[in-house]
Amino acid sequence: MPSWKKLVWIFVITWIALKIIMAKMVPLETNLAIGVCVNILFILLLAVAGARSKMKDKYKQDLDAMECIQASIRPALIYSLLATIAIGLYYHVISKEEVQSKIEERMELVKQDVPNETTFEEFKSTEPRLYGISYDEYLENEKVNAEFIFSPTVHVTFALIALVLASILYGIMVSLIWRTFMTHQRIES
Numbered sequence: 001m002p003s004w005k006k007l008v009w010i011f012v013i014t015w016i017a018l019k020i021i022m023a024k025m026v027p028l029e030t031n032l033a034i035g036v037c038v039n040i041l042f043i044l045l046l047a048v049a050g051a052r053s054k055m056k057d058k059y060k061q062d063l064d065a066m067e068c069i070q071a072s073i074r075p076a077l078i079y080s081l082l083a084t085i086a087i088g089l090y091y092h093v094i095s096k097e098e099v100q101s102k103i104e105e106r107m108e109l110v111k112q113d114v115p116n117e118t119t120f121e122e123f124k125s126t127e128p129r130l131y132g133i134s135y136d137e138y139l140e141n142e143k144v145n146a147e148f149i150f151s152p153t154v155h156v157t158f159a160l161i162a163l164v165l166a167s168i169l170y171g172i173m174v175s176l177i178w179r180t181f182m183t184h185q186r187i188e189s
Contacts, residue, residue, distance in 0.1 A: 073171030
């Protein structure tokens, strides 16, 4: 078993533990930012671990670019899938109140922008799509939209897309840098 496989599990467990600990120590937005940064760091470290593992196995042979890219991306993608499951578990099972507070925060912003029916009527004159909708219907529609945006399906889907894209980009970047570095090493030796 390559060493990066253990790292994947260690990083997933570390991310969940870090989120739980930080939830008690920092504000919600800070905890969210820390979670994103830690995921990106772990993806980068796993891309390096994958490239290193492949290069170590084939050090004496020439390694083509696609093999190196694949070796870099693979552990990062596996982490992305597991991290997406961890994100879903954390936000929609372990810490449901964080998602609920984001929905409430969104509704507060809507009520600040359109605090009463008079303001809503003025707003409605600039938005033709609101024609025939009452203030209460508008607020209900905004709540449904907020609940949809923060629903497990949408949240996990966007997390997966972002993590997979980061994995691919970091994997390509790491493999290009690693191949350049290793090529110079071989020439000098």
